[in-house]
Amino acid sequence: MAMEPVKIATNKTPMADVRGKTAFITGGANGIGLGIARALVTAGANVVIADIREGSLAEARASLGADAQVETVQLDVTDRAAYARAADAAEARFGKIHMLIGNAGIGVMGPIIETKYDDWDWAMGVNFGGVINGLVTILPRIKAHGEGGQVVTTSSQSALVPIPFTATYTAAKAAVLGLMETIRGELAGDDIGVSAFLPGPVQSNIAMSGELRPDAYKRDSGYAEREAALEKRPNSPLWMSADEVGERVLAGIRANKLYILTHPEFAAGMRTRFDAILASMPDEPLNHERAGAIGFLLGNPVFDEQLASHSRKTEPAA
Numbered sequence: 001m002a003m004e005p006v007k008i009a010t011n012k013t014p015m016a017d018v019r020g021k022t023a024f025i026t027g028g029a030n031g032i033g034l035g036i037a038r039a040l041v042t043a044g045a046n047v048v049i050a051d052i053r054e055g056s057l058a059e060a061r062a063s064l065g066a067d068a069q070v071e072t073v074q075l076d077v078t079d080r081a082a083y084a085r086a087a088d089a090a091e092a093r094f095g096k097i098h099m100l101i102g103n104a105g106i107g108v109m110g111p112i113i114e115t116k117y118d119d120w121d122w123a124m125g126v127n128f129g130g131v132i133n134g135l136v137t138i139l140p141r142i143k144a145h146g147e148g149g150q151v152v153t154t155s156s157q158s159a160l161v162p163i164p165f166t167a168t169y170t171a172a173k174a175a176v177l178g179l180m181e182t183i184r185g186e187l188a189g190d191d192i193g194v195s196a197f198l199p200g201p202v203q204s205n206i207a208m209s210g211e212l213r214p215d216a217y218k219r220d221s222g223y224a225e226r227e228a229a230l231e232k233r234p235n236s237p238l239w240m241s242a243d244e245v246g247e248r249v250l251a252g253i254r255a256n257k258l259y260i261l262t263h264p265e266f267a268a269g270m271r272t273r274f275d276a277i278l279a280s281m282p283d284e285p286l287n288h289e290r291a292g293a294i295g296f297l298l299g300n301p302v303f304d305e306q307l308a309s310h311s312r313k314t315e316p317a318a
Helices: 031-042 054-064 080-094 117-145 167-188 206-212 224-230 242-255 264-279 288-293 301-314
Strands: 022-026 046-051 070-074 099-102 149-154 192-198 259-261
Touching: 022 031, 022 080, 022 117, 031 046, 031 054, 031 099, 031 242, 046 054, 046 080, 054 070, 070 080, 080 117, 099 117, 117 149, 117 167, 117 192, 149 167, 149 242, 167 192, 167 301, 192 242, 242 259
Parallel strands: 022 046, 022 099, 046 070, 099 149, 149 192, 192 259
Antiparallel strands: none
C-alpha cells in the first residue's frame, strides 16, 4: 500500500526560548557535549549531563557553576535499562525533558581490510545504537507532556564528505543523518523539532575512545594498535573550540534547523559530492506513469522547508 506524503508544519521553533526547559545530553561531560551544556545553562536551561566517564561528571558540573540548573548521571548509552533509569532521574530532578541531545560517540577508524566484527559492533552500538536507545527511551516522554521539544543528534561532516579509512565511523554518522532527516517530518505535528548536528574538527576527547572500549569488544578487533596511537594525537589549535560549537548548536535549537553546520571549509567538498551523484543519474526521459505511482518516494518536504527558511533570510526587506 502506498504511503501518503507527509505534510509538515513549517516555521515552527518549539525551543525558541530554552529558559526553564530541560536538556538531556549524552556524552556531556567533556568536549562538544560540555560546550552544548554550557551554552544551554547560560541561556537559562536546565541540563542533565549523562556520560560514561563517571570521574568526569563532577568536574563538568563544577565547571558550569550552576548547580541549580545541572544534574549528572553516569550512563553507557548502549545499556537500555540504564538509559531508562537515567531518564527517570532527569524527570525526578527537573520534572520534564524537553531536549534530547544525542552526542555520545566514539572514533573507531582504520583500513576496511583490517576491520573486525568487534570494531563494527562497538562503533555501531555506540554511535548509532546509542541514538536509537535515546529516541526509544526519551522521545515518548517529550511527546507525552505536550510542551514541544527538540531532538539534536551529533552526526559528522564525515556523513557528507566521506573519506577513506573511516568506514565504521562514517557508516554510523551517515545513518544518524538519514535518521534525523526521516523523523523530522513525522514529529513536526507534535511540536518536536529535529536537528542533525554535523561538526567538523572540534577540540574534544574523541581520540581517547580506545580507553572506553569494553573487554567484550577487544577480542576480535583489528584496531588495537591504531587506537593506542590515536590517543597520542594532540588536538590542533586550528580545530574549533567546544564552547563555540555549543553556541552554534544553541542557535540551531532556537531556530529549529534541520542541519546545524560549523565549518564553511567543507562546502566545496559537499558540493562536489552532490554534483557527482547527480551526474550519475541515468540520462533518460522520465517515466511519468511510474513517477506518479511512486510519488511518495521522490521527495521529502523537510528539504523544501529548509530551503524556504534560508530564502526568507536572504530576501531584501520591503
